[in-house]
Amino acid sequence: MSAAMAEAAGKTAADTVVSVSGLTLRFGGLVCLSDVELALRRGEILAVIGPNGAGKTSLFNSLTGVYVPQEGSITLTDPDGARHPLLGRKTHVVNRLGMARTFQNIRLFGALTALENVKIAAETRQKSGPLGIMFGLPHARRNERESDRRAHELLDFVGMADKLNELAASLSYGEQRRLEIARALATDPQVLLLDEPAAGTNPTEKLELAELIKHINRELGISVLLIEHDMRLVMSVADRVTVLNFGKVIASGTPSEVQRNRAVVEAYLGAEMAHEVLDGGDADGGAVEGGVPAARGEGE
Numbered sequence: 001m002s003a004a005m006a007e008a009a010g011k012t013a014a015d016t017v018v019s020v021s022g023l024t025l026r027f028g029g030l031v032c033l034s035d036v037e038l039a040l041r042r043g044e045i046l047a048v049i050g051p052n053g054a055g056k057t058s059l060f061n062s063l064t065g066v067y068v069p070q071e072g073s074i075t076l077t078d079p080d081g082a083r084h085p086l087l088g089r090k091t092h093v094v095n096r097l098g099m100a101r102t103f104q105n106i107r108l109f110g111a112l113t114a115l116e117n118v119k120i121a122a123e124t125r126q127k128s129g130p131l132g133i134m135f136g137l138p139h140a141r142r143n144e145r146e147s148d149r150r151a152h153e154l155l156d157f158v159g160m161a162d163k164l165n166e167l168a169a170s171l172s173y174g175e176q177r178r179l180e181i182a183r184a185l186a187t188d189p190q191v192l193l194l195d196e197p198a199a200g201t202n203p204t205e206k207l208e209l210a211e212l213i214k215h216i217n218r219e220l221g222i223s224v225l226l227i228e229h230d231m232r233l234v235m236s237v238a239d240r241v242t243v244l245n246f247g248k249v250i251a252s253g254t255p256s257e258v259q260r261n262r263a264v265v266e267a268y269l270g271a272e273m274a275h276e277v278l279d280g281g282d283a284d285g286g287a288v289e290g291g292v293p294a295a296r297g298e299g300e
């Protein structure tokens with residue numbers, strides 16, 4: 001292979017940061033994910049949407065080592081083209097390789113401050129163990145200063161510089177979601193997986209969140225995989241959308257393409273409504289916006 005060809009091949013490999021192929025996950029007789037194909041391109045925001053129970057969180061759990069699907073492959077590719085198979089890897093290994101996530105149900109240390117929550121995550125990137133810290137070894141003190149600096153920087157980045165010393169449990173829902181994002185960023189990921197980051201937030205917080213997601217993507221160059229029910233948020237931030245229904249990918253494309261995709265509209269609204277929406281019938285009362293429901297209530 002010529003140098004130019006090798007470079008071109010390398011470039012192609014590096015263009016996709018996470019590639020999922022033939023992924024099948026079963027729980028007993030229940031097929032939760034079925035032959036899922038998905039590619040997250042480097043530098044993009046890809047939304048994964050689908051009705052309740054479609055398999056979105058199970059996909060995230062599979063990507064981050066919480067679940068081990070029976071079939072298929074998940075590959076993370078570094079910017080230099082190095083490829084890491086992720087299937088069956090432990091969650092902390094997946095994280096160290098560059099995948100960080102937030103959770104549908106916020107998981108913070110409620111009794112610790114915002115700063116401490118982020119520092120703990122930053123420290124997972126460092127090598128000094130508890131003994132180094134206990135004996136106050138110079139490298140441990142340096143690391144402590146570094147994680148402190150990084151935590152300040154990230155809390156500032158997510159707009160929480162004035163909340164450093166507040167206990168996580170005392171923060172508003174929107175602030176807790178931001179804190180979770182800062183904590184995920186502290187592990188220096190190349191991919192950020194956000195599981196329903198807008199759940200429980202108010203309209204102003206949703207707008208701020210959309211800005212933050214775009215900011216993370218553009219300023220930090222982090223590729224984002226986003227599960228979200230709020231279609232306005234999805235449509236405003238996603239470069240592309242992949243749609244799951246009953247564990248299967250039923251569509252992939254730009255937001256406007258999937259919004260008008262018949263299989264997608266049927267999955268959300270049923271065949272009859274889809275006919276009315278897509279074929280010019282009376283959609284009745286503005287419950288839909290361009291096909292897919294504009295936003296769904298919390299806790300669905």
Ligand SMILES: Nc1ncnc2c1ncn2[C@@H]1O[C@H](COP(=O)(O)OP(=O)(O)OP(=O)(O)O)[C@@H](O)[C@H]1O
Nearest residue numbers: 027030032050051052053054055056057058059300
């Ligand atoms: N550990 C498990 N054991 C058994 N079944 C599971 C498990 N995890 C998920 N499932 C099932 O897999 C299916 C997909 O669930 P999942 O939570 O991934 O859907 P989702 O698209 O994230 O839904 P939602 O939008 O409601 O969060 C559901 O039927 C769920 O009950």
